[in-house]
Amino acid sequence: MNCDWQEKIGMYVDGELEPAAEQAFAGHLQGCAGCSAAVLEQQELKKSVRLAGKRFTAPPDLYASVRKQAHQPESVKPWWKWSVVAAAFVLFAVFSIVWFSRSSASGQVDALIDQHVTTTASLNPVDVISEDRHTVKPWFQGKLPFTFNLPELAKDSPFKLLGGKVVYTQHAPGAELLYQVRQHKISVFIFQSRDVHGGPSAGNKTFVVNDWHQGGLQFYVVTDAAREDADRLRALLEEANRS
Amino acid sequence: MAATVITRGYVSGLENKDFEKLAVPLLDGLYNFACWLSGDADEARDLVQETFVKSLKGFSSFREGTNFRVWMFRILRNTFLTSRTGLERRNTQQEDESGFEETVVSQETPEITLIRRADTELVQAAIAQLTPLFQEVLLLADIEEMKYQEISEALDIPMGTVMSRLARARRQVRDYIVATSGRKKIVGIRS
Numbered sequence: 077m078n079c080d081w082q083e084k085i086g087m088y089v090d091g092e093l094e095p096a097a098e099q100a101f102a103g104h105l106q107g108c109a110g111c112s113a114a115v116l117e118q119q120e121l122k123k124s125v126r127l128a129g130k131r132f133t134a135p136p137d138l139y140a141s142v143r144k145q146a147h148q149p150e151s152v153k154p155w156w157k158w159s160v161v162a163a164a165f166v167l168f169a170v171f172s173i174v175w176f177s178r179s180s181a182s183g184q185v186d187a188l189i190d191q192h193v194t195t196t197a198s199l200n201p202v203d204v205i206s207e208d209r210h211t212v213k214p215w216f217q218g219k220l221p222f223t224f225n226l227p228e229l230a231k232d233s234p235f236k237l238l239g240g241k242v243v244y245t246q247h248a249p250g251a252e253l254l255y256q257v258r259q260h261k262i263s264v265f266i267f268q269s270r271d272v273h274g275g276p277s278a279g280n281k282t283f284v285v286n287d288w289h290q291g292g293l294q295f296y297v298v299t300d301a302a303r304e305d306a307d308r309l310r311a312l313l314e315e316a317n318r319s
Numbered sequence: 320m321a322a323t324v325i326t327r328g329y330v331s332g333l334e335n336k337d338f339e340k341l342a343v344p345l346l347d348g349l350y351n352f353a354c355w356l357s358g359d360a361d362e363a364r365d366l367v368q369e370t371f372v373k374s375l376k377g378f379s380s381f382r383e384g385t386n387f388r389v390w391m392f393r394i395l396r397n398t399f400l401t402s403r404t405g406l407e408r409r410n411t412q413q414e415d416e417s418g419f420e421e422t423v424v425s426q427e428t429p430e431i432t433l434i435r436r437a438d439t440e441l442v443q444a445a446i447a448q449l450t451p452l453f454q455e456v457l458l459l460a461d462i463e464e465m466k467y468q469e470i471s472e473a474l475d476i477p478m479g480t481v482m483s484r485l486a487r488a489r490r491q492v493r494d495y496i497v498a499t500s501g502r503k504k505i506v507g508i509r510s
Binding site: 086087090092113116117118120121122124125126127128129130131132133134135138139141142143145146197199201236238256258259 | 338339342343346347349350351354355360362363364365367368369371372373375376377393394397401402403430431434435437439440442443446457458460461462464466467482485486489492493496
């Protein structure tokens with residue numbers, strides 16, 4: 077069939093034509109058997125896909141789970157919002173002063189946990205997207221005043237490199253590398269040791285933080301995955317940076 | 320306090336407490352979409368839960384006037400793309416989109432009869448054999464009944480690409496049904 081209207085068939089079936097064009101196309105169908113058959117076929121196909129495609133229904137416990145997630149404390153009244161924001165800003169400023177003055181060990185780790193959460197919540201979690209360590213590592217050249225090695229992951233390794241980006245803490249630049257293990261994300265932060273002062277977290281029981289000092293660099297592994305996963309990734313990083 | 324208004328997914332007068340009211344009705348659709356994309360019930364569950372966590376975190380910055388349903392599907396789809404299965408499917412099943420010329424049937428109707436008589440399992444198998452690029456656009460168009468513009472936003476692709484992928488997806492489903500006609504092929508999902 078060679079009809080000038082045939083390219084409109086899909087739009088007609090999907091109700092995407094403007095009213096005038098739709099009316100004109102409907103008129104055309106009265107005299108074009110080819111287009112009529114094609115439209116009928118597309119409509120039957122669309123109906124079949126709609127019926128067959130609704131195949132999976134969320135199980136009741138998933139409903140319960142997301143409802144539980146969705147139950148947030150009642151939001152503040154609108155007229156409170158700006159004052160709350162202002163208060164939060166002041167608190168943040170005060171906190172920052174205290175934080176910088178003390179260079180608190182736990183503050184450093186908590187900041188990295190916050191950074192990890194921010195990264196995982198972002199639709200664009202990394203600036204260099206690659207599973208190839210030979211792509212990710214060179215990307216940091218010229219952006220950081222130090223270098224590091226990334227482990228070569230075996231094909232059957234549970235870890236997958238997703239990419240990386242530059243982050244700052246305590247006015248010092250560092251690398252954040254994002255790995256995945258199963259459905260969990262792992263952030264690896266690397267800074268120069270002289271730039272940061274970090275230690276055990278102040279008590280966050282939700283995230284695993286594994287940190288160590290090696291070759292003038294300070295490493296932090298932050299994740300909500302199992303501690304064993306953090307330990308295994310640490311071992312791979314330690315090995316890669318041993319030479 | 321202004322009431323929340325939802326018009327074809329677009330939200331105004333938003334309050335954080337409205338998240339559950341807006342998001343939970345989308346659960347079945349999101350789960351169905353996740354099952355088709357991942358092919359695994361457990362992974363689909365994880366994808367949906369992660370989607371809800373991310374969307375809840377980002378809800379405070381959700382811009383009024385944005386299409387909430389499209390936003391949720393977009394988060395789910397991006398979450399899938401960064402998952403292990405998503406990366407594998409994306410890396411191994413890209414398909415050349417060039418050189419496609421939509422063809423339409425002539426007056427004969429045996430194909431129409433076959434499509435009309437095709438049972439659910441055959442159509443499901445036809446959908447399952449599509450590559451992710453075509454599968455996702457077909458699911459959003461025909462099951463979620465999204466407009467081309469909405470699909471374009473959810474998948475972050477131009478409208479023209481939506482239309483060409485949709486046409487190709489339907490063509491492949493149609494050809495599969497016609498070719499297989501009568502031979503039932505059941506594609507299962509691990510659960």
